[in-house]
Amino acid sequence: xxxxxxxxxxxxxxxxxxxxxxxxxxxxxxxxxxxxxxxxxxxxxxxxxxxxxxxxxxxxxxxxxxxxxxxxxxxxxxxxxxxxxxxxxxxxxxxxxxxxxxxxxxxxxxxxxxxxxxxxxxxxxxxxxxxxxxxxxxxxxxxxxxxxxxxxxxxxxxxxxxxxxxxxxxxxxxxxxxxxxxxxxxxxxxxxxxxxxxxxxxxxxxxxxxxxxxxxxxxxxxxxxxxxxxxxxxxx
Ligand SMILES: [Zn+2]
Numbered sequence: 001x002x003x004x005x006x007x008x009x010x011x012x013x014x015x016x017x018x019x020x021x022x023x024x025x026x027x028x029x030x031x032x033x034x035x036x037x038x039x040x041x042x043x044x045x046x047x048x049x050x051x052x053x054x055x056x057x058x059x060x061x062x063x064x065x066x067x068x069x070x071x072x073x074x075x076x077x078x079x080x081x082x083x084x085x086x087x088x089x090x091x092x093x094x095x096x097x098x099x100x101x102x103x104x105x106x107x108x109x110x111x112x113x114x115x116x117x118x119x120x121x122x123x124x125x126x127x128x129x130x131x132x133x134x135x136x137x138x139x140x141x142x143x144x145x146x147x148x149x150x151x152x153x154x155x156x157x158x159x160x161x162x163x164x165x166x167x168x169x170x171x172x173x174x175x176x177x178x179x180x181x182x183x184x185x186x187x188x189x190x191x192x193x194x195x196x197x198x199x200x201x202x203x204x205x206x207x208x209x210x211x212x213x214x215x216x217x218x219x220x221x222x223x224x225x226x227x228x229x230x231x232x233x234x235x236x
Contacts, residue, residue, distance in 0.1 A: 002181045002231070006113070006170055009033065012040045013111035014079075015102060015141045017092055017133035018048045019070030020199045025174040026115050027077060027192035028185025028217065029227045033113075034078030035188065041081040042074055043105050045098070045137050046089040051202060059089075065201050073198035077191060092133040094140050100155055102144035107163040114168050116141040118176040118230065130175075138173065145171060146234065172229035179228035186225040189214060 012033050014022045022030060022042050034040045047063035048070075067084055074082045085101055092098070106114070119138030121130045145168045148154045152165040159165075172181070185192070193210045196203060203209055217225035 001179070001228075003184065003226075005183070006233075008036055009038050009112040009170070011109060011111040012038045012113045012115065013106065013109055014040065014042045015045075015105075015114060015116045015137060016042065017045050017117070017131065017137040018051070018089065019044055019066040020048070020073070020196070020202055021117070021134070022070075022079075023073050023077070023192060023195045023199070025117060026172070026227055026229075027195055028188040028225070029115065029172070029183050029229075030079060031077045031188035031191040031195070032183065032185055035191075038113075040077070040079045041083070041109055041111075042070075042079055043083045043085065043102065044070060045085045045092055046087050046133060047084055048089050048202075050089040062201070066199075069199045069201060073195040076195040076198060090133060092136040094136050094143075098136075098140045099144050099148055102141055103148045103155055104158060104163065106144055106149040106168065107158055107166045110166050112169045113172065114141065114145055114170075115172045115174060115229070118173045121175055121177060124177070134175070142171070142173075167234065169234055171232040171234065173232065174227070174229055176228070176230035179230050181231035182226040182228045184224055185217060185227050189217065189225050 016022050030040055048066040049059040049063040052062050071082050117134040117138035119135045123129050149166050196209060197206045219226055
């Protein structure tokens, strides 16, 4: 498993479907990049407005709660900027509209590194299914990185808005069943758990979650903690 680090990116963009996804999928890695001095930003496609079983809850109220939770969680990781696209939770589609929205953010923020979900995952060993929004955001993000953001004749109106084409150098795909790269996040697990604890509407037992995160990331051979990715180094 490759773990030799890439040169520290100046700008990192995490693109995910729901509030709490950036923290669950790659919270240690984002905390590590932010602590090292990278400018990290998140795009969150939905505001998680279906994630409650409380009888009194409405989607509008839940969206506001979850955006505030995500903003606080990102801040705990050292990430000052979260862009919410406000697509409906549970109904995210790999549409050209979503691709344009992501292309616009990539051209605006100009990240060398983009981190997103693996769009190929329908289920995981051990009996859990992947959320369709996670697949959709992964696929739309990959498509926006290549070829759309790179080639200037895609969405030529962006050029008129002052947004030049942009070539992303690295993609780290989280939650992949075939990871080829890992990042040592041992010094950032505490920060990740602190960030996750901000999602109060979703998490009832933070102690249990803390144990789960440590167990999931731990390498028994050296007692260090790692997050795993499929890394793509863009040649084009
Ligand atoms: Zn999610």
